[in-house]
Amino acid sequence: MTMALQGRYYCFTIVVRLNQIEVAPAAYLGFDESTENTPENLKKFREAIAKAIPEARITIAFSHSALADASGNYRELRRLAREYAQKYGDDITYVAGGYFIGAYVPRERAKAHIDDALALLEKMMGKGYKPRSVIGGFLPAAILEHLAARGIHAAQGNIFSQYYVDNQDGEGSICYPYYPSKQHFCKPAQNAEDFIDCVNFDGWTVDFICASYCGCTPEGYNSRMGCGPIETLRPYGEKTGTEIMLDTVDQMLGENYYRNGNFGLAASIWELCLMQKNGSHAMDIDGDTVYGFFSALKERYPDAEVVTIGELGESFRRENKDNSALDYRFVHKGTGKGGSLADVQITWYMNDVFRMALKKNLRTGEERVIDFTDYTKNYSEPADSDYLKGESNRSWSLLGDINQKGLRPQDTPVPFGNLTEKQKTLFFGKIKDENN
Template structure:
């Protein structure tokens, strides 16, 4: 019996050391001094992750400190709404953590309501472990501001948030919608923040900025373009670039509202619950979630779903609770952590862009998610490739081939056009984007694809 006890103690000691290793790597990989600590999180691989963000603002789109576009949203941001929203998260996913992002005006507003909102959210940080951060320009900072101004906004807002939360607090990440490479480099090198929600995957001809061409899962940003993964050490920015919210791949291949559909449809409430109602909307949200937590988990070794649900949206918070409850019921092992914690777990595992992501989706039949279509995505640091299969005639064609080993350049002026369009782009906005059979690509393109996925050419 004594021998068994000694063996058990040794095994437990080994298990404890192994479990704490990812936390050790995270703390000593650039997160020193950051207030939020990871507790009971094992590591990246072998896990399913959910990250959930919200935006608190004053105006609909605060393009700069003193200029706004759209509606005044003060009446939609109330302490009661904040309390109900956080209670829905707590009920739907007990123990789950989320990320709160404040706009510049929401940090500055001196009204009783906004003072109470800030106090409540700080309380949630200490009660639940939520992260509190800044959203510059309300998603589209680089479309309306210079690089220098965005850096100044980041620096000043982070100081305000640190003072607001106290105890030496620093956010683990930034929520940005889109964020230029130069600004992500500033975040990493000057502010010590190594996670940025810096791209909205596949966004094109919708909202106030385009940004198609990136990787859907985390990657280190290239100094050339925020949609491009870093290619080597000289090109490398130590900032993990995250998508804004998980979308249905089949819906996302469209331009904006083309065909009467919404290209942003996925887990977001506007395009699902708001368009199709609670029952069908939840069905599509779960369909998009399953793309990652089922087959995607098998293919990639980990899975990630992310959602941004703006506080001002008119949907009932019970719908949020229902989605979270459904996730826990179907995938009870899912970890709901903050955006920053997830990014740092990825950073601890990947020291470079050595990822190889693959995804498969069969359409849900809802909206632009065609029931008669299947889509296959392949993503690595060299390129991204999408194959669309029509099940009615069993044909398969390339709808996107974007090489990242070629030079790229971000706009020098303030514009909405920030996409990185490759040889063929899924949105079909150019004559050259017409879908083609894989075999019809150039010899060079086929060779590059074959170097990663030789089995795609097995019939040749």
């Protein structure tokens, strides 16, 4: 298999905000984080990355309120971001609606919020400034289309496998970059009429075995365990938590790098407030923690580049004019840490027309299809939400024929031979050589 885009990449984003969730500008839910988003914390964070990997370029995303707040604290945060853009080449951008703008705001109003934020960014960064990407958690297809119309052609707009976590569900996408469909942000575009010219990225790489769980299991396994600090450093401590994050990087940049034609990508988004000692999220991260992870990443993969989502999106667009060449494949054996069970192996096939996962019990040899999502079918997103009117829809998932979370009777795992003829036709039409 040959992929046009090559290299090992890690995309890292710092989020700066006033409150945990901005339902709309100046309308908040969750923790007040204004005293935890400080210039001192940003300096510790960014300088630790630079110490470990001097050439690293990261994304720094400000919420609407963090862009507009007139306090000295936030003015200094914005000044530092300008400095880092000039010094390191960082992409300074906007995080929409505390990650889940579609759950809280009607699409047309969300577009207006984005336009306001882009104007604030231009005021902050200088005349003519435009970010190379926007951060969104989940971004509805109409919002991705609006970004493309504004000349922004990359976004962190999906969260692979997220279900029953953080007040929002958006399971159903592939985990590597793709052009989204106008029907649903989780669906890869199928043709020119369906195409949105804004490359959609996952924000947090997770362990594939953990990803098959629904939320947090009775055993205490977290479906989001991977490169994010909340699911690793907080429950397991700095040493083991860092090992888990590096294991998840290995999942993408190790053997699967070769399966994907010498292409590998891992990503994570860390909120600035997590750096606050005794903060509301009880993380106790410091500069040494950040330095330890990034220096270990560089030692393990000297050729890995830490780049912005916008930069990698531009590279993807140069090499791929549509989704037809996408053919991502992964094999992951559990690490034995947390929910990544050592006797389980997951194999994923992800492309423009389907995604399929096989789960294998390494003790018995039994293997079953736990996910088959047919992207050639028609799908739709929920109607508009308006949280301020009491109308909020958290269910933005695209659940296919069989879904890895196992929530519906039809999600019962089946042997590969029991797939329908259409499913087999899709598989063998795309996968010419199973040994690749």
